[in-house]
Amino acid sequence: MPLYGAVGAMWMPMNTVEGRLPWLDDLNPEQRAAVTHEGGPLLVVAGAGTGKTRTLAYRVAYLVATGVDPSRILLLTFTRRAAQEMVARAAAVLARSGLSVGTVWGGTFHSVGHRILRIYGAVAGLSEDFTVLDRGDAEDLMALLVQELELRDADRRFPRKSTCLDIYSRCVNAGDALEDVLVRQFPWCAEWEGELRSLFRHYEERKQGRRVLDLDDLLLYWAELVTDSAVADKIADRFEHILVDEYQDTNRVQARILRGMRRTRPGLTVVGDDAQSIYSFRAAEVRNMLDFPGEFAGTTVLPLERNYRSVQPILATTNLLIAQATQRYTKDLWSARGDGARPVLLTCADEADQDRQVIERVLQHHARGVPLHAQAVLFRAAHLSATLELELGRRGIPFRKYGGLRFLEVAHVKDALAFLRVAENPMDEMAWFRVLQLLERVGPVTVRRAMGHLAEHGHDPSAIASLKAPGGAREGLERLGALLGELRAVPELAPAEQLERVRAFYGPMLGRLYENPEARGRDLESLIWIASGYGRRREFLVDLQLDPPNSTSDLAGPPHKDEDWLVLSTIHSAKGCEWDVVYVIHAADGFLPSDMACGTPEEIEEELRLTYVALTRARDHLHVMWPLRYHTRRAGFRAQHSYAQLCRFFTPPVLATMECVASAPPPEEREHLIDIDEDITARARRRWD
């Protein structure tokens, strides 16, 4: 049993501790130096595939083994799953020393912020019973206010609600003034500056009035709480050691949180790779990484450059590719794995050909023993896999898609959850708006009256049944009142069971409300399946808001043992993952880099890093593909096609490291390429056809 038990390192000499932790031998010297680092803040600059996760996990294990109380360790990651995986690995390692990992605090900045605000928020004047607005709610609140404030104009089009929220979020996360954000990031909305300013002021007011926090607030309030409040020291002191993953993708607010959290103690480890910073649209600041040593006195910087993931030829290509970046921290990576296949650049005749080529190659690798889930198809934007998905479906090849519209953002799922949210918090205005407008003959005006009516009845949800409303709406309101009263009366009823009752009410309405009612009905089934993992309604709702499942198929039900599936993913969602075989599709200028992100040199450089992230996911085989021709169908005209150009980052030196092949004999028209090549922007916009 425990060799160390609760023993700490305080009285045990370092070398003895290390000597008794045989698992430290799993690490290379650089990783080991990072894992066993003692003293001040530590910045680990970890290139792609250099064992970043392993290093963090072992560091958690090391801290615990040397006496740090696990509940005083905070592990901040980009997704909840990343935190779970690291803690699990740490646990496995510690088990070898007869120790257990205990309860480490772990999760995303947002979920940890939420927990901290639940504990300390009241102390700092934050209402104890605040609820959280997820992205969809926040958007709906924006839309509501736009209407109330009558900000629209007859001739000009007002920015859509999601854009309003993007602008707002950018302002608060980057700490930039509205006018600067508009000019730099949203020039097409600049004419609405006055209206937006008013909108945001009211948005802020309304949130405070209703005691709700949006996702950004979870970070902002945490930052405030820990920089300037009576409990700042107390919160900071709670953690002896803080570890942060993917530091290159943190923003200024998150950096401020860390500074506050370390006001009383030095224990801090951050890991990141500036070459993989791909979230500047969310106000991530690569500067956070470059500035880290200046922000935290006594920082040690340790680089990890030995790559365990990819064969050398892949690294030869990716090293050259990223060498085009102008500002960089990291040096070239070298492979611990040795030689292998050169990356392939495959020019396809058109999109359909690209789909066929992907599938053909996937099946070839599969026949040679590479399971489908060890292969991934990556692309810049979620819609770029649409035709491939159809083709896979036709051929009966199972796949899972990551990124793009998330499960929770689909209208009918939001609807179903809104019922539970009203039951949970009858003052949740956004949820009421959603639920009530599902009823026949009920629109925005009736909803507004309903809100007043509810307030008069002490926000008792079943009081909705007595709202004076047009005849067509009567029955719906009564049945809704009954359902909500029921859900409210038995809050301890299992969330899955509550959702069953919601489905009985709401399911039959799908046909009237949406296309594809059957498919949507199946989604409700999935939702109920997720809910079955929860005992309490509130926990279920909060979890879903803060750590939403990122693949629709992730929750398709209990997985079968022998199931295998091909992975389709946006490049963003592929961050941190790796596969034996990777296919990067649509590597054509305008798609990768996206022509929506080619405004400034900084944006283009981020697209370069994005391309780098895509390529460095591959272990053994890398296929970069692009269709020479794109079909464009303009209404009223017969089908046309236009020519694409290879992604600009594949310069001649980069191409020299790859095996360049054309899948089909090049079309005769190719010579006219330069004449025909039309405005890429116009072409990309037509993708919605």
Place this chain on the structure above:
DNA sequence: ACAGCTGATTTTTTT
């Protein structure tokens, strides 16, 4: 006055 329908429009990426 209001809800609901139709047709045009839509900048990627997402914690």
Place this chain on the structure above:
DNA sequence: AATCAGCTGT
């Protein structure tokens, strides 16, 4: 696929 503006029916 979802949003938005404008029109139409009640």
